[in-house]
Amino acid sequence: MERASCLLLLLLPLLQVSATTLEPCELDDDxxxxxxxxxxxxxxxxxxxxxxxxxxxELRGGGRSLEQFLKYADVDAxxxxxxxxIRSLRLKRLTVGAARVPAQLLMGVxxxxxxxxxxxxxxxxxxxxxxxxxxxxxxxxxxxxTLSLRNVSWATGGAWLSKLQQWxxxxxxxxxxxxxxxxxxxxxxxxxxxxxxxxDLSDNPGLGERGLTATLxxxxxxxxxxxxxxxxxxxxxxxxxxALATAGVQPVRxxxxxxxxxxxxxxxxxxxxxxxxxxxxxxxxxxxxxxPNGLPDKLSVLDLSCNRLNRAPRPDELPKVDNLKLxxxxxxxxxxxxxxEDSMNSGGVPICARSPLAVGISGTLxxxxxxxxxx
Ligand SMILES: *[C@@H]1O[C@H](CO)[C@@H](O)[C@H](O)[C@H]1NC(C)=O
Ligand SMILES: *[C@@H]1O[C@H](CO)[C@@H](O)[C@H](O)[C@H]1NC(C)=O
Ligand SMILES: *[C@@H]1O[C@H](CO)[C@@H](O)[C@H](O)[C@H]1NC(C)=O
Numbered sequence: 001m002e003r004a005s006c007l008l009l010l011l012l013p014l015l016q017v018s019a020t021t022l023e024p025c026e027l028d029d030d031x032x033x034x035x036x037x038x039x040x041x042x043x044x045x046x047x048x049x050x051x052x053x054x055x056x057x058e059l060r061g062g063g064r065s066l067e068q069f070l071k072y073a074d075v076d077a078x079x080x081x082x083x084x085x086i087r088s089l090r091l092k093r094l095t096v097g098a099a100r101v102p103a104q105l106l107m108g109v110x111x112x113x114x115x116x117x118x119x120x121x122x123x124x125x126x127x128x129x130x131x132x133x134x135x136x137x138x139x140x141x142x143x144x145x146t147l148s149l150r151n152v153s154w155a156t157g158g159a160w161l162s163k164l165q166q167w168x169x170x171x172x173x174x175x176x177x178x179x180x181x182x183x184x185x186x187x188x189x190x191x192x193x194x195x196x197x198x199x200d201l202s203d204n205p206g207l208g209e210r211g212l213t214a215t216l217x218x219x220x221x222x223x224x225x226x227x228x229x230x231x232x233x234x235x236x237x238x239x240x241x242x243a244l245a246t247a248g249v250q251p252v253r254x255x256x257x258x259x260x261x262x263x264x265x266x267x268x269x270x271x272x273x274x275x276x277x278x279x280x281x282x283x284x285x286x287x288x289x290x291x292p293n294g295l296p297d298k299l300s301v302l303d304l305s306c307n308r309l310n311r312a313p314r315p316d317e318l319p320k321v322d323n324l325k326l327x328x329x330x331x332x333x334x335x336x337x338x339x340x341e342d343s344m345n346s347g348g349v350p351i352c353a354r355s356p357l358a359v360g361i362s363g364t365l366x367x368x369x370x371x372x373x374x375x
Pocket of ligand 2: 099126151
């Protein structure tokens with residue numbers, strides 16, 4: 001009996017430790033990163049106060065509705081009086097995820113952060129409800145340079161991008177949109193992104209070439225250098241080329257990996273002139289059995305790794321290219337296992353095994369595949 005109570009006493013500190021780990025927010029030892037997961041039915045929201053010192057803050061709502069906070073979000077409020085306080089925040093990166101959030105609340109938060117040093121904003125697994133009010137004219141908006149959205153749905157449908165644009169200063173450099181519910185933008189309302197150099201539309205398997213044409217609003221991306229359209233249902237390089245030409249975008253690097261590409265262009269489709277600046281093309285993990293027709297004439301980098309090429313490409317099939325990647329194709333290793341499984345490089349490391357990330361992505365995307373994301 002006594003032994004038992006003794007044991008309990010010894011366990012007490014441990015119990016206390018596990019009680020404190022139930023706190024929804026955790027700040028790391030360097031006061032750099034603060035992560036909150038409000039999945040508890042009755043979360044202690046005040047725990048988030050410790051995050052005010054962090055540079056990187058991640059807030060996850062456990063899938064709940066944040067409507068109750070709407071009363072604190074006054075879009076027309078005079079935030080000027082908090083200016084110095086907000087300026088003193090170290091916050092640079094903010095992630096908001098797993099919640100149903102009224103557009104007005106999201107906007108109120110961005111309004112308050114107008115004086116902050118916020119540079120990177122990530123929204124994940126969010127359902128944004130309600131319409132967005134017109135922004136007050138004199139409002140100061142955050143100078144966000146990187147905006148990442150994954151699985152965010154908007155009550156405003158395809159108008160969301162042009163609305164969201166009104167809440168941010170025009171210096172956006174990187175825009176990532178994955179698992180989008182609507183990429184059919186109202187192009188006449190979208191303003192140009194004068195500083196945007198990187199557009200990543202990867203992991204939108206329902207996009208397709210027709211959708212890409214609709215998404216790349218003509219002349220809105222004048223500074224674009226890097227375009228990633230991994231796993232976006234593209235069918236032929238030529239179809240992508242046509243979409244780029246229609247939109248007048250001139251990327252330097254194009255990532256087409258993880259699309260099931262057909263090598264031969266449809267004989268009825270006319271050839272297409274690739275952007276003259278294009279110097280890197282990624283066609284890896286594209287299931288190709290031969291080099292596709294209609295590639296650009298000259299490239300610095302062409303990545304054809306992890307396809308199903310059964311023989312070495314003939315020089316006349318390839319563009320002029322300085323750096324050609326062909327590893328992970330069956331012709332290099334006729335005795336070996338198929339590239340779908342475990343192509344090994346000389347070190348015995350599987351080079352074409354899908355990364356856990358890619359597997360996770362295609363897993364969730366299988367769920368989204370039926371979604372219509374444009375039209
Ligand atoms: C948040 O907590 C819930 C419940 O404990 C857990 O299932 C979920 O994975 C957590 N989310 C993150 C991003 O850690
Ligand atoms: C997308 O976000 C919603 C919440 O808005 C969530 O319920 C759903 O599970 C998420 N889907 C995926 C594939 O993560
Ligand atoms: C091409 O894409 C694959 C898969 O997305 C990636 O692993 C590889 O590094 C890329 N190649 C280049 C040259 O960037």
